[in-house]
Each structure stands twice: as structure tokens, then as C-alpha cells.
Amino acid sequence: MALLPVFRTIITHFFKPKTLNPSLSPLFHEPAAKNLSFLSKPKTLSKPHSSLNSKATLLLNGQDQRFMGLNGTDDKLISTTIAAIVTSVGGPPSSVGIVRLSGPSAVEIAARVFKPMRKKKKKGFCVWKPTSHVVDYGVVMDHQGNVVDEVLAVPMLAPRSYTREDVVELQCHGTEVCLRRVLRACIEAGARLAEPGEFTLRAFLNGRLDLSQAENVEKLISSKSTAAADAALAGIQGGFASMVKSLRTQCIELLTEIEARLDFDDEMPPLDLNLIMEKIHSMSENVENALKTANYDKLLQSGLQIAIVGRPNVGKSSLLNAWSKRAE
Known part of the structure; x- marks a missing residue:
């Protein structure tokens, strides 16, 4: 009986629940494209279908934090699909650069811009039917039908991805021009430009980290x-x-x-x-x-x-x- 207050004090001191602080956002920092003011305002997708796993729930203070904003209010953070350049830009050009999409409509948006090459040496393009963690070769086209770059598309469907959402990575040529053109095509297809560190933030909110x-x-x-x-x-x-x-x-x-x-x-x-x-x-x-x-x-x-x-x-x-x- 005399030890009961001791253990309650230990539990309360070391494991009391803590609320999210709005100042946590800078902690989730990842390389992101800079000077992207040239991008037009992203289009809003109608009726997005969430690909989150309902079993993978992160509870904090009795609330599911996956669908709560940093200030504790409901927002559309998880319901939108984001895109960003996840390899460094601004330095010497590299051979490969990556544009990543993550969200419930990542596959749909990627299918709008990515056209796989036909097999058996047939000319033209075919409809992309991705298989999770299987690489496809093809090209990225803008909304006018112009070829932007030759890429490798790597789909990673939920929950087997970094964010536990549908994720598609487009591996382009590493020059800043190619990366920005591919990113622009994704934004025009309906994605939203990701904030710095938002991929890791989503991984945290979805219980991945x-x-x-x-x-x-x-x-x-x-x-x-x-x-x-x-x-x-x-x-x-x-x-x-x-x-x-x-x-x-x-x-x-x-x-x-x-x-x-x-x-x-x-x-x-x-x-x-x-x-x-x-x-x-x-x-x-x-x-x-x-x-x-x-x-x-x-x-x-x-x-x-x-x-x-x-x-x-x-x-x-x-x-x-x-x-x-x-x-x-």
C-alpha cells in the first residue's frame, strides 16, 4: 500500500501524454526543391479516396492524430496528394533525380503524367497499371502531350511505403531543369507542392514513425x-x-x-x-x-x-x- 503512490508518480512523471506543438513542424526537415514560385496553384482533386490503413492508428490524448492538424483542429493534410523533389538541387547536376508523390491519389496523378513504353517493340504508349514495388520504364508528359523526360516509375502502395500512403517515385535525369519540368507536370495533374519535411510528417501522423x-x-x-x-x-x-x-x-x-x-x-x-x-x-x-x-x-x-x-x-x-x- 505504501508503494502505490511511488509507482503512480513514476508513471505520471515519465509517461504522461503530451500534445503536439505547432513548433514541431521544422523538425520534419527533408531536402525539398527551392525557388519553386514558378509553379501554378495546384488543382483540387474531387472526392479523393483515402488509402490509409484504419488499423494503423496513432492515438494521442484519446484522439486519432492522423486526421488532426498540428493545432488539434481538423484539416485536409492527409486527404491531399503531395509532390516534391526529394533529391538535392542547386548543386552540380547528377545522373539521377527523384520526384516523389504521396497521398490517396498518388497513383491516379502519376498515371496522368507517366506513360509506360509498350513491350515487344510496339510503338506508342499504353495505360499504366502499376504493381507495387515493380519498376516501370516510360516517359513523363505534360498536359499538352509533350514529352518531358524519360523516367523510371516506382510505385509503393499503402501501407508498404515510407508514409504508409500510396507513394510513386519518378526517377528522372538529375538536372534541375528535368526535375522541375517533371514536378510541374505533377502539380498540373492535381498534386500539391509538399512543405519541407511533409513526407516525414505524414509518416509520423500515420504511425509509421x-x-x-x-x-x-x-x-x-x-x-x-x-x-x-x-x-x-x-x-x-x-x-x-x-x-x-x-x-x-x-x-x-x-x-x-x-x-x-x-x-x-x-x-x-x-x-x-x-x-x-x-x-x-x-x-x-x-x-x-x-x-x-x-x-x-x-x-x-x-x-x-x-x-x-x-x-x-x-x-x-x-x-x-x-x-x-x-x-x-
């Missing part, structure tokens, strides 16, 4: 060292999330046993206080270790500023060169 994994996506993209990339990748694979789930499970088990003893103490074996205290101390150590690694993670992301100070010709440059070679 939890908040810690979504944050590590941004850290992996912006990492500047191998150690930072490894730490972010471990977070994406669920290292921190699995630890939190384990702590939550242990707390619930302890609390369940204590609650049961309030009514059925006579029918249960004697309570082993030493064993319970050992579990509590073990969970406390895990939490303390997690807090310590938070500071280490900040150092990996920001790095350390070091000054090599000494008299002339004492080996400062040699030391710096040796460190640089070891880092390589």
Missing part, C-alpha cells in the same frame, strides 16, 4: 560526421523508442500487481519488496543513462571547437594533419 524516429531523420540528413550519422541511424531503427517501451511495460506490470493486491491480497503470494525495489532502481538507472546520452548526442550534432595553440614550428600543423588523416 514515432516522434524520436522522426527527429532522427532530420539529424541523419544534417549529420556532418560518421558518429553523428550512426547515432541518428540507430535512433531511426528504434533504439531509443524500444528503451522507452520497455520502461513503460515494466512500470505497467508493477502498477498492475500493486493494484491487484488492493482487492486480492489474500489470494496472492507475499509481496517481495526487495525484488520490486531492484526493478525500480534498474529503471531509474536506465532513465539516467538516457539523459546522459542526450548531451552526447548534442555534441555529435554541433561538434567541438578546438584551438591548437603553441609556439612557432613546434608541430601544430603536423598534429592537425595527423588528425585529419585519421578522421578520413
